[in-house]
Amino acid sequence: MKSLGDRWDNDDVRVRPGRSSRPRTKTRPDHNDAVDGFVITVDRGRYTCLVDEGRKSQRLVTAMRARELGRRGVAVGDVVNIVGDASGNSDTLARIVRIADRTSVLRRSADDTDTAERILVANADQLVIVCALVDPVPRTGFIDRCLVAAYAGHLDPVLVLTKADLADPAELIAAYADVKLSIQFTAKHDDVIEGIEDLRKLLQHKVSVLVGHSGVGKSTLVNALVPDADRAVGGLSGVGKGRHTSTSALALQLPTGGWVVDTPGVRSFGLAHVTADDLLVAFEDLLQATTRCPPGCGHGESESCALDAFVASGGATDARLTSFRRLLSSLAGVETDF
Numbered sequence: 269m270k271s272l273g274d275r276w277d278n279d280d281v282r283v284r285p286g287r288s289s290r291p292r293t294k295t296r297p298d299h300n301d302a303v304d305g306f307v308i309t310v311d312r313g314r315y316t317c318l319v320d321e322g323r324k325s326q327r328l329v330t331a332m333r334a335r336e337l338g339r340r341g342v343a344v345g346d347v348v349n350i351v352g353d354a355s356g357n358s359d360t361l362a363r364i365v366r367i368a369d370r371t372s373v374l375r376r377s378a379d380d381t382d383t384a385e386r387i388l389v390a391n392a393d394q395l396v397i398v399c400a401l402v403d404p405v406p407r408t409g410f411i412d413r414c415l416v417a418a419y420a421g422h423l424d425p426v427l428v429l430t431k432a433d434l435a436d437p438a439e440l441i442a443a444y445a446d447v448k449l450s451i452q453f454t455a456k457h458d459d460v461i462e463g464i465e466d467l468r469k470l471l472q473h474k475v476s477v478l479v480g481h482s483g484v485g486k487s488t489l490v491n492a493l494v495p496d497a498d499r500a501v502g503g504l505s506g507v508g509k510g511r512h513t514s515t516s517a518l519a520l521q522l523p524t525g526g527w528v529v530d531t532p533g534v535r536s537f538g539l540a541h542v543t544a545d546d547l548l549v550a551f552e553d554l555l556q557a558t559t560r561c562p563p564g565c566g567h568g569e570s571e572s573c574a575l576d577a578f579v580a581s582g583g584a585t586d587a588r589l590t591s592f593r594r595l596l597s598s599l600a601g602v603e604t605d606f
């Protein structure tokens with residue numbers, strides 16, 4: 269689990285008046301008895317949290333949101349404060365009273381016109397895009413949208429190309445040569461999965477979200493990475509994937525440390541909240557030139573965007589601008605191709 273440190277949300281701090289050292293009114297209980305939990309899955313308003321008190325006790329606690337959270341959503345990957353009956357005994361229900369500040373947010377909205385931002389996973393370090401080289405055919409539109417979601421949410425993207433035993437990856441690699449992305453390969457020969465060790469190393473001690481279409485081999489990877497994934501959740505047996513019927517994300521503890529978050533049923537990301545400027549964080553080489561863009565520039569091809577002159581004068585490569593604009597185009601409209 270991540271260290272909690274000073275990550276607790278600052279709402280408490282904000283209610284304190286200026287210079288006075290004490291709050292005039294106490295707006296919240298202290299919850300001195302709260303325990304820390306890590307949200308591993310959500311099902312119909314019930315949050316399954318791993319409470320890890322070291323050797324003393326590691327247990328799964330079911331909790332609901334406390335009213336004092338207001339409209340703030342709790343997501344898989346959140347580190348939370350839990351009060352009430354946090355024994356983890358069956359038929360107990362604890363309450364989540366605080367959410368720690370998030371280091372990253374992977375958002376999902378129902379579609380691109382749905383501006384209510386739904387958080388799919390909080391605090392993930394990496395977004396692992398699982399894509400088969402063949403069967404099903406790779407869809408670059410999907411990969412592009414995943415990349416945009418990762419960059420905008422402050423996750424590092426990793427592209428895992430599966431079925432490398434069946435097709436040549438050259439074309440796909442070329443398409444992503446000019447974007448910030450790490451690429452891994454896996455292949456399957458009978459029950460042996462080539463490349464799994466490299467992937468294991470990449471995931472170690474990190475929180476990684478796995479996304480991919482049906483048939484790409486995501487389950488094959490999860491099962492290789494997390495033996496007993498079907499039965500063990502959060503490193504504890506008893507609450508198994510078999511019993512996990514919702515389409516919520518599900519965090520599985522890696523034997524080597526770290527977590528993989530499986531996302532059954534996730535086929536796309538809503539990108540309604542992402543702007544061209546959000547995407548520029550992954551294109552630092554282009555960023556500086558945009559100060560010369562006209563106000564409100566969307567940095568698209570047909571606009572009087574300063575990026576064209578910047579590239580023409582050798583400030584950045586044409587390939588980088590082309591890649592940027594390709595990713596940018598995935599923000600436009602609703603893509604239904606996946």
Ligand SMILES: Nc1nc2c(ncn2[C@@H]2O[C@H](COP(=O)(O)OP(=O)(O)OP(=O)(O)O)[C@@H](O)[C@H]2O)c(=O)[nH]1
Nearest residue numbers: 430431432454455456481482483484485486487488
């Ligand atoms: N040749 C080859 N086959 C693979 C590879 N990885 C997975 N497969 C096969 O592809 C099929 C789909 O793999 P799954 O792991 O079930 O795919 P998935 O992405 O989890 O798909 P869903 O379970 O439908 O979500 C299975 O028959 C696997 O054995 C690979 O690297 N090479």
Ligand SMILES: [Zn+2]
Nearest residue numbers: 561565567573
């Ligand atoms: Zn511009």
